[in-house]
Amino acid sequence: MYKLTYSTMFDPPPEMHSRFDAALKEVRSQLGAKHALHIDGEDVHAQQHRDKRSPIDRDVVLGAFSQATAADADRAMQAAKAALPKWRATPVAERTRLLRKVAQLIEERVYQISAALALEVGKNRMEALGETQETADFFTVYCDDFEKQQSFDHVLPNDPLPNAVSRNRSVMKPYGVWVVITPFNFPFALAGGPVAAALVTGNTVVLKGASETPWAGRLLADCLRDAGLPPGVFNYLSGPSAAIGDALIQHPHTAGVTFTGSYDVGMKIARQMIQGRYPRPCIAEMGGKNACVVTAKADLERAAAGIVRSAYGMGGQKCSALSRLYVEDAVADELVAKLRSKIAALGIGDPTRVENWFGPVVSEKAQRDYARYVEQLRTGGATIVAGGEVLTQGAFANGYFVTPTLAEAPADHALWREEMFLPILMWRRIRSLDEGVDLANDSDLGLTAGVYGSDEEVKSFLDRIEAGVTYANRPQGATTGAWPGYQPFGGWKGSGNTGKAIASFYYLAQYMREQSQTIVE
Ligand SMILES: NC(=O)c1ccc[n+]([C@@H]2O[C@H](COP(=O)([O-])OP(=O)(O)OC[C@H]3O[C@@H](n4cnc5c(N)ncnc54)[C@H](O)[C@@H]3O)[C@@H](O)[C@H]2O)c1
Numbered sequence: 001m002y003k004l005t006y007s008t009m010f011d012p013p014p015e016m017h018s019r020f021d022a023a024l025k026e027v028r029s030q031l032g033a034k035h036a037l038h039i040d041g042e043d044v045h046a047q048q049h050r051d052k053r054s055p056i057d058r059d060v061v062l063g064a065f066s067q068a069t070a071a072d073a074d075r076a077m078q079a080a081k082a083a084l085p086k087w088r089a090t091p092v093a094e095r096t097r098l099l100r101k102v103a104q105l106i107e108e109r110v111y112q113i114s115a116a117l118a119l120e121v122g123k124n125r126m127e128a129l130g131e132t133q134e135t136a137d138f139f140t141v142y143c144d145d146f147e148k149q150q151s152f153d154h155v156l157p158n159d160p161l162p163n164a165v166s167r168n169r170s171v172m173k174p175y176g177v178w179v180v181i182t183p184f185n186f187p188f189a190l191a192g193g194p195v196a197a198a199l200v201t202g203n204t205v206v207l208k209g210a211s212e213t214p215w216a217g218r219l220l221a222d223c224l225r226d227a228g229l230p231p232g233v234f235n236y237l238s239g240p241s242a243a244i245g246d247a248l249i250q251h252p253h254t255a256g257v258t259f260t261g262s263y264d265v266g267m268k269i270a271r272q273m274i275q276g277r278y279p280r281p282c283i284a285e286m287g288g289k290n291a292c293v294v295t296a297k298a299d300l301e302r303a304a305a306g307i308v309r310s311a312y313g314m315g316g317q318k319c320s321a322l323s324r325l326y327v328e329d330a331v332a333d334e335l336v337a338k339l340r341s342k343i344a345a346l347g348i349g350d351p352t353r354v355e356n357w358f359g360p361v362v363s364e365k366a367q368r369d370y371a372r373y374v375e376q377l378r379t380g381g382a383t384i385v386a387g388g389e390v391l392t393q394g395a396f397a398n399g400y401f402v403t404p405t406l407a408e409a410p411a412d413h414a415l416w417r418e419e420m421f422l423p424i425l426m427w428r429r430i431r432s433l434d435e436g437v438d439l440a441n442d443s444d445l446g447l448t449a450g451v452y453g454s455d456e457e458v459k460s461f462l463d464r465i466e467a468g469v470t471y472a473n474r475p476q477g478a479t480t481g482a483w484p485g486y487q488p489f490g491g492w493k494g495s496g497n498t499g500k501a502i503a504s505f506y507y508l509a510q511y512m513r514e515q516s517q518t519i520v521e
């Protein structure tokens with residue numbers, strides 16, 4: 001039976017396409033609605049709304065979305081605080097029943113939600129379907145895991161006292177009100193995952209979506225609302241980070257935060273959370289500057305397939321995207337020739353159409369950044385091997401389209417160290433696997449990494465590489481494509497502050513604090 005994941009999405013059953021097309025038509029026919037926040041069990045409109053337009057075609061207004069203020073943020077925090085005592089006392093079986101219902105609703109709406117994500121972010125249909133299904137899986141995996149871990153409740157040996165019974169136990173308790181802040185690129189899954197984790201462990205939640213993607217968060221809020229969660233347990237805010245980001249982080253009711261986004265903002269929030277009267281937990285999942293090493297012993301066909309998928313999937317706007325490629329000199333020309341022909345074959349255009357794999361970047365700013373980086377590559381001595389163009393004519397005129405770019409760059413180019421978050425892959429020649437691993441590790445970030453080579457080389461690479469998520473000889477993606485339950489996903493060094501990956505054995509425990517209980521009878 002077919003199971004959709006980021007590994008299997010390249011070969012879906014035909015029915016997925018026809019169902020997506022039908023849902024897209026339906027979603028397109030309903031565009032332009034006015035959307036509310038979700039506070040204390042109610043959908044409430046903010047005083048101001050802002051039109052969200054599609055990056056595929058800026059004439060297409062997706063909807064008018066509520067712009068929350070600091071006062072709305074405070075109302076959401078108060079509601080979450082008030083709902084906390086009942087929710088944390090709700091039996092685990094009831095909490096998981098409700099959260100599994102959320103998963104079921106997401107699955108029932110998978111095509112409509114995916115059509116909306118494709119229009120809002122500009123991702124292709126299979127990436128959008130993958131993200132929606134991934135979100136349902138987060139809810140299920142976290143419910144299953146919390147039950148399997150028996151809510152982290154452990155009976156310990158009695159104290160070795162001769163004349164008394166002294167019983168010991170370790171219990172884990174939720175922290176309280178948990179704030180979830182999400183990035184634009186996976187605005188449904190990277191909201192749903194932390195929300196599910198915080199709720200199943202007994203916290204209540206205030207979710208703030210990215211300002212470019214207010215619709216995704218709203219669609220998630222619909223599923224939580226319709227599953228029947230008690231008022232205040234889950235709250236959703238859309239709007240500018242300047243108005244509500246700080247208001248949430250600084251709020252006295254904020255007990256913990258899960259932030260997913262850039263290194264700069266993540267570090268700022270992590271620092272804010274440690275300041276104050278006492279430190280509060282912060283799970284910060286941050287940027288990537290992900291590397292892949294290809295040796296002379298690699299299967300170059302596999303390598304080329306995995307590299308193109310990871311460097312250019314979703315326009316390079318994945319934290320896991322491949323942006324640094326190190327190739328052993330002996331096979332460099334052959335690999336680059338294969339990459340050029342695969343890049344030339346990519347369908348570029350409206351990514352809701354089945355024939356287009358490569359859509360627009362998310363915003364006008366991203367398109368401008370792309371042009372600036374290409375110029376910086378050129379002036380810094382790089383050779384543009386493929387791409388390097390901003391597309392502004394014909395079918396591309398109304399969207400933020402660019403071309404997938406491959407550049408051979410000199411060793412000292414500044415962009416080896418900067419996360420561009422765009423479809424730009426830099427490459428250079430190396431003399432050995434060891435040199436490649438040294439270069440891959442020469443970064444403050446350490447999210448994902450890939451290798452193509454012999455069994456021995458893979459072993460050596462895995463032993464030395466400084467990254468939280470690793471792949472070897474994988475045509476489905478050199479550095480991208482983790483799926484809950486299959487690949488835990490988290491960064492080392494500046495890519496993440498906990499060392500514990502999402503959807504891993506260790507993830508849920510981070511949403512709770514331990515209490516040791518000793519009772520003498
Ligand atoms: N490690 C991961 O799992 C992971 C996953 C996806 C994306 N990312 C990273 O996210 C980045 C791209 O996403 P982005 O452009 O949305 O990131 P971003 O850091 O600009 O924004 C992320 C979120 O933080 C909010 N924000 C911004 N300033 C804030 C502040 N001062 N206080 C509170 N909230 C604030 C934004 O509104 C948004 O909701 C890339 O760096 C990418 O690598 C990481």
Ligand SMILES: N[C@@H](CCC=O)C(=O)O
Nearest residue numbers: 186318319320480481482
């Ligand atoms: N989970 C996705 C990346 C999410 C971040 O942007 C992957 O593994 O490619």
